[in-house]
Amino acid sequence: MQTISPFLWFDDQAEQAAQRYVEIFPNSAITSVARYGEGAPQPAGTAMSVSFVLDGVEVQALNGGPMYSFTEAFSFFVSVPDQAEVDRVWDALTADGGEPGRCGWLKDRWGLSWQVIPTDLPALLGDPDPGRAGRAVNAMLAMSKIDVAALHAAADASA
Secondary structure (H helix, E strand, O other), X not given: OOOXXXXXXXXXXXXXXXXXXXXXXXXXXXXXEEEOOOOOOOOOOOEEEEEEEEOXXXXXXXXXXXXXXXXXXXXXXXXXXXXXXXXXXXXHHHOOOOEEOOOOEEEOOOOOEEEEEEOHHHHHHOOOOHHHHHHHHHHHHOOOOXXXXXXXXXXXXXX
């Protein structure tokens, strides 16, 4: 059992968000849902808290009302192996009202920030050749969704 896990505060969409997230990521499932009863701050039967696993990471979510909202100060970092997976995860998370950001960041339709990062990116940014690394950084800074081929082309370009 994981002893530390992310805890996400939603207005009233925790269950809907958890359902969507477990559809996107393999090895994921909703593990429990506690519901509000009569006289609670949300309608009876509404999910109060949702526990779920995202590819092995336990996550807790609460329908706590509109007092708090997500900021970019917290994001989920998703490491993906290739462009096809960048595209699949990016498209799924930006669907239905999500917003693309810069440098591989996005907000889903609930305002939660995600970073969808191909495994090649950290290697290119940390290349021992500062020229290659710099060209990769400059290419990344101009991107929204990361384009793996464009990163490699920029890193490999002559100075």
